[in-house]
Amino acid sequence: MGCFFVSKNEKKLERFHLLAQHEHVFACPLCSKPMKAIPNTSFVCSSGHCFDFAKHGYVNLLTRPPKTKYDTSLFAARQHMNASGFFEPLISRISQGIHQNMPPHLEPLRLLDAGCGEGSHLVSIQQNILERTKIAPLGVGLDISKEGIKIAAKRSSNTIWCVADLARCPVMDRSFSVILNLLSPSNYDEFHRILADDGIVIKVIPESHYLQELREALHQHTLRDTYSNKRIQELFKRHFSLIGMERVTYSILLQKEELHSLARMTPLSWGTSDALLQRWTNQEQAEVTVDFSILYGKKG
Numbered sequence: 456m457g458c459f460f461v462s463k464n465e466k467k468l469e470r471f472h473l474l475a476q477h478e479h480v481f482a483c484p485l486c487s488k489p490m491k492a493i494p495n496t497s498f499v500c501s502s503g504h505c506f507d508f509a510k511h512g513y514v515n516l517l518t519r520p521p522k523t524k525y526d527t528s529l530f531a532a533r534q535h536m537n538a539s540g541f542f543e544p545l546i547s548r549i550s551q552g553i554h555q556n557m558p559p560h561l562e563p564l565r566l567l568d569a570g571c572g573e574g575s576h577l578v579s580i581q582q583n584i585l586e587r588t589k590i591a592p593l594g595v596g597l598d599i600s601k602e603g604i605k606i607a608a609k610r611s612s613n614t615i616w617c618v619a620d621l622a623r624c625p626v627m628d629r630s631f632s633v634i635l636n637l638l639s640p641s642n643y644d645e646f647h648r649i650l651a652d653d654g655i656v657i658k659v660i661p662e663s664h665y666l667q668e669l670r671e672a673l674h675q676h677t678l679r680d681t682y683s684n685k686r687i688q689e690l691f692k693r694h695f696s697l698i699g700m701e702r703v704t705y706s707i708l709l710q711k712e713e714l715h716s717l718a719r720m721t722p723l724s725w726g727t728s729d730a731l732l733q734r735w736t737n738q739e740q741a742e743v744t745v746d747f748s749i750l751y752g753k754k755g
């Protein structure tokens with residue numbers, strides 16, 4: 456028991472040091488003024504707006520209570536799928552894309568994951584970049600869900616985790632060289648404000664064959680098969696100049712437990728019948744198609 460508290464406190468201390476070291480990157484979500492870390496308790500702006508540094512090792516920068524429909528079990532399912540290697544080829548492509556598109560002199564390398572959820576993607580990308588470049592990038596993960604951030608803050612990584620609203624990103628103008636926005640809603644005005652002038656924004660969107668087996672099993676052709684993300688692409692291009700786009704498609708063999716987590720983490724299973732869901736999760740294993748597009752943008 457005592458040991459548990461010691462390790463928890465150490466983790467909190469480690470997280471706090473990281474936040475204090477990079478406090479200049481942050482801006483008050485209410486008044487945009489600089490922030491100061493007050494040892495182990497809070498994060499305060501120069502006008503006195505005060506935000507809690509939680510015992511789990513994250514900062515809560517929300518200015519009003521969130522309306523979120525995600526719960527802990529959804530993030531646990533996502534974490535399980537990440538650990539199973541489901542997203543690995545995608546993560547590897549993104550890391551390579553960052554490496555290829557970054558100006559060589561760009562340091563410090565700071566990545567912001569807008570809508571990071573339980574944080575697996577950001578941490579994997581940070582590790583991947585460290586292996587490729589020998590530079591340890593700083594990661595900042597933002598999500599409006601406290602449940603996701605709580606899980607994220609349990610990891611050991613060079614990452615600051617914040618509960619925050621994307622409509623008021625609590626960071627300084629032009630402070631990030633890379634903005635990641637993976638399978639998550641965007642706020643392009645804010646992305647524009649916080650991206651460094653030579654930085655890149657990377658958005659991942661699902662393509663038409665993504666989880667087609669699950670879609671067929673749960674909806675039996677009642678959903679339109681002609682999914683199109685054209686509108687999302689157009690919106691992206693209105694805010695950033697598209698410097699590259701690549702499609703990543705692969706299939707992966709999933710075992711029973713993973714099939715269960717997959718169904719749990721996607722909205723495809725919401726509102727479907729229990730019988731269909733059970734038939735899906737009763738399979739011993741199944742092949743599933745993963746199909747994404749990665750959009751790379753720069754300031755125009």
Ligand SMILES: [Zn+2]
Nearest residue numbers: 483486500504
């Ligand atoms: Zn303030």
